[in-house]
Amino acid sequence: MARRWSKKKRPAFEDKQVTERNLISHRVFDDKTLRVLVHFLDKGLFQSLDYPVSSGKESIVFRASKADGSFIAVKIFKYETSAFRKFAEYIQGDPRFALKDTLRARVHLWAQKEHANLRAAKAAGVHVPTPLAFRENVVVMEFIGEEGIAYPLLEQAALSKPKKALDSIVEDMRRTYVDAKLVHADLSGFNIMGAQPPVVIDWAQAVLRVHPRAEEFLLRDAHNVARFFQRRGVDVTEEDILDKIR
Numbered sequence: 001m002a003r004r005w006s007k008k009k010r011p012a013f014e015d016k017q018v019t020e021r022n023l024i025s026h027r028v029f030d031d032k033t034l035r036v037l038v039h040f041l042d043k044g045l046f047q048s049l050d051y052p053v054s055s056g057k058e059s060i061v062f063r064a065s066k067a068d069g070s071f072i073a074v075k076i077f078k079y080e081t082s083a084f085r086k087f088a089e090y091i092q093g094d095p096r097f098a099l100k101d102t103l104r105a106r107v108h109l110w111a112q113k114e115h116a117n118l119r120a121a122k123a124a125g126v127h128v129p130t131p132l133a134f135r136e137n138v139v140v141m142e143f144i145g146e147e148g149i150a151y152p153l154l155e156q157a158a159l160s161k162p163k164k165a166l167d168s169i170v171e172d173m174r175r176t177y178v179d180a181k182l183v184h185a186d187l188s189g190f191n192i193m194g195a196q197p198p199v200v201i202d203w204a205q206a207v208l209r210v211h212p213r214a215e216e217f218l219l220r221d222a223h224n225v226a227r228f229f230q231r232r233g234v235d236v237t238e239e240d241i242l243d244k245i246r
């Protein structure tokens with residue numbers, strides 16, 4: 001059983017109610033999203049949405065409960081123009097996907113791409129949440145946590161064995177590059193969960209190695225990972241990381 005590094009606090013019941021009211025007022029649960037959620041409920045993927053684990057510009061991630069008492073994660077992409085500016089750049093040059101005109105179609109493609117990238121990474125043996133389903137703007141995946149509490153992000157986790165965590169992440173980067181033929185392109189302590197071993201999340205922007213900017217993104221990922229571990233006292237450079245990946 002994976003060991004927890006620190007506990008993330010569950011929101012108090014009152015906070016949850018407030019958050020849910022805010023969600024509705026920010027129209028996360030527009031009619032179409034509700035219909036998708038009901039579809040998943042009907043299919044038995046989960047029984048209830050419990051609370052938002054995180055709410056960002058592009059998406060909200062919920063913990064959801066299954067009938068057997070276990071948990072899954074439900075990532076809902078928001079239909080907001082501003083957050084999808086960078087979209088085109090990460091789709092161009094990817095023969096798996098064609099650029100879409102409407103905002104809705106773009107958001108759907110983003111969810112589909114996250115699901116496809118998660119599958120490819122998972123098949124290559126990378127530590128990622130197992131993807132379970134996607135539809136329109138929603139991706140359902142394995143919940144990364146313990147006893148219903150999400151693991152903290154690596155950025156916030158107290159790392160007892162940083163070298164071991166680094167080795168696992170670099171091996172995940174190698175498998176992503178060599179076997180899945182992808183580059184994550186947004187790797188940092190904010191997109192890795194502090195499980196043991198660490199789990200890499202947030203794959204919508206990941207690109208194929210044939211993408212014109214794939215090498216640039218790989219260098220940036222290696223740079224971010226090296227910096228992160230240098231700050232935690234590990235003797236590592238981005239060249240060390242790139243040597244192991246290539």
Ligand SMILES: Nc1ncnc2c1ncn2[C@@H]1O[C@H](COP(=O)(O)OP(=O)(O)O)[C@@H](O)[C@H]1O
Pocket residue numbers: 053054055056057058059060061073075129141142143144145150151153190191201202203
């Ligand atoms: N599978 C998961 N299990 C538990 N928590 C998750 C999972 N996926 C994401 N999260 C939580 O939700 C947050 C946002 O997810 P992420 O995929 O990084 O989306 P964003 O695009 O909003 O950054 C993460 O920082 C993490 O705390």
Ligand SMILES: [Mg+2]
Pocket residue numbers: 190191202
């Ligand atoms: Mg993220």
